Amino acid sequence: MKYRISIRTHLTLIFGVFSLLLTTIIAIALNISVDSNFEKYSVTKNQQQMNLLISTLDGENKTVGSDSSKGFKNTNNSNRIYQLNSIEQELKDSINRSIFIIGFFSLLVSLLLGFIISRKLAKPIKDLTEITQKIENGNYLVQLNNKSNIYEVNQLGLSLENMGKKINDSFEHDKRVSQDIQHEIRTPLTNIKAQIEAMLDGVWQINEENLSLCLNEIERLNSIINQLYKLGNIENNLEKLIYSEFNLRNFINYIIKEYDLALNEKAMTIVNEIDENVQLISDETLLKSAVSNLISNSIRYSGENTRIKISYNRFVKNDEESLFYNLIKGKGNISNSYSIICVEDNGVGISKENLNLIFERFYRVDKSRSRKIGGAGIGLSIVNAISNALKGFVIVESEEHIKTIFYIFLEENY
Numbered sequence: 001m002k003y004r005i006s007i008r009t010h011l012t013l014i015f016g017v018f019s020l021l022l023t024t025i026i027a028i029a030l031n032i033s034v035d036s037n038f039e040k041y042s043v044t045k046n047q048q049q050m051n052l053l054i055s056t057l058d059g060e061n062k063t064v065g066s067d068s069s070k071g072f073k074n075t076n077n078s079n080r081i082y083q084l085n086s087i088e089q090e091l092k093d094s095i096n097r098s099i100f101i102i103g104f105f106s107l108l109v110s111l112l113l114g115f116i117i118s119r120k121l122a123k124p125i126k127d128l129t130e131i132t133q134k135i136e137n138g139n140y141l142v143q144l145n146n147k148s149n150i151y152e153v154n155q156l157g158l159s160l161e162n163m164g165k166k167i168n169d170s171f172e173h174d175k176r177v178s179q180d181i182q183h184e185i186r187t188p189l190t191n192i193k194a195q196i197e198a199m200l201d202g203v204w205q206i207n208e209e210n211l212s213l214c215l216n217e218i219e220r221l222n223s224i225i226n227q228l229y230k231l232g233n234i235e236n237n238l239e240k241l242i243y244s245e246f247n248l249r250n251f252i253n254y255i256i257k258e259y260d261l262a263l264n265e266k267a268m269t270i271v272n273e274i275d276e277n278v279q280l281i282s283d284e285t286l287l288k289s290a291v292s293n294l295i296s297n298s299i300r301y302s303g304e305n306t307r308i309k310i311s312y313n314r315f316v317k318n319d320e321e322s323l324f325y326n327l328i329k330g331k332g333n334i335s336n337s338y339s340i341i342c343v344e345d346n347g348v349g350i351s352k353e354n355l356n357l358i359f360e361r362f363y364r365v366d367k368s369r370s371r372k373i374g375g376a377g378i379g380l381s382i383v384n385a386i387s388n389a390l391k392g393f394v395i396v397e398s399e400e401h402i403k404t405i406f407y408i409f410l411e412e413n414y
Helices: 007-061 068-136 151-200 208-235 248-257 260-265 284-300 325-331 367-373 379-389
Strands: 243-247 269-272 279-283 307-316 337-345 393-399 403-411
Touching: 007 068, 068 151, 151 208, 208 379, 243 248, 248 269, 248 279, 248 284, 260 284, 279 284, 284 307, 284 337, 284 379, 284 403, 325 393, 379 393, 379 403
Parallel strands: 269 307
Antiparallel strands: 243 279, 307 337, 337 403, 393 403
16 A cells, blocks of 8 residues: 655655755855855965065065075065965855855754644645545534635635535435425325225225225325426426427416316406517427416415416516516526516415425425315426526515515526
């Protein structure tokens, strides 16, 4: 197994080698410079001394006669030259020694600084490594306790924290969805099992009425499975989009007719306020499914003698005077223009704390009430998925017991 050393050791070695090379290069350069300058100085000075000595000897030779003092003077001048050169050499050696001593202490200081800096740099990286290990081991709610002064490292730590939270939320969501699916499927299966056992045991008679109850539960189960299948196809882009141009008012009227019976039972009305000349380019099949789910929800959660209103609007990017500007400004990257289909009812409404949750699978604002009314809690998830597939999105506004408005924003393809 290949031996691996820590980043702290790596950084310390890098600082040490760099400091050693830098100090050595500087010391050698200074030494060469000192030797060169002293050599030039010595040559110049010796030349001057020799010229002075020659000049002195020439002057003495011109003097008549000679005495014993001339030899003494020549010897004294030669010794003087030798003494000066010796002092200069000692000074040069002293300077060189000082250079290497300074270089040695500089190397020690550099190694110490390298150790301190590497420790400071390695600490946040070590903390990040511990966070990733916690995430790897399934502990997703991690937190970077020691914030780093290094911007990039600090941002990486925050990104890991956010990633862990999102993974945890995703797991919790999947767990909740799994439990809801089990419950939704188990309920009709349990009812069918109990009804069939009752007929087999003779508690119930095998007649059309009791068989119809079994059939209703089977249809309910089949509806849940079909909706989940469709939702999965839309979210995974398995539904092939077929765009075409059609008259929106006629399109909505066609959908409304399918709900005549349900509307009559509750004495409700649907008002189509879309202008006759509005043309839309979209996938009719998917859009029909989205609008149908919204109308079905409005009928289900509205009281008798109430009204549903369907209207059409447009939104152009950065139009601050538009009624929809405040709704859409938090969406980030948006298209240049959108067609908007609005479905408004006067039903029970949705509380503020539930507005951001209603598009999740199987989510119900009031579970006990919702089960009595009907529905599997998948309809709004399908509306949201279809809106995204059509390069748009859906927004909801609501006031409890007053009104609820769903806006389907569709990117225009003109």
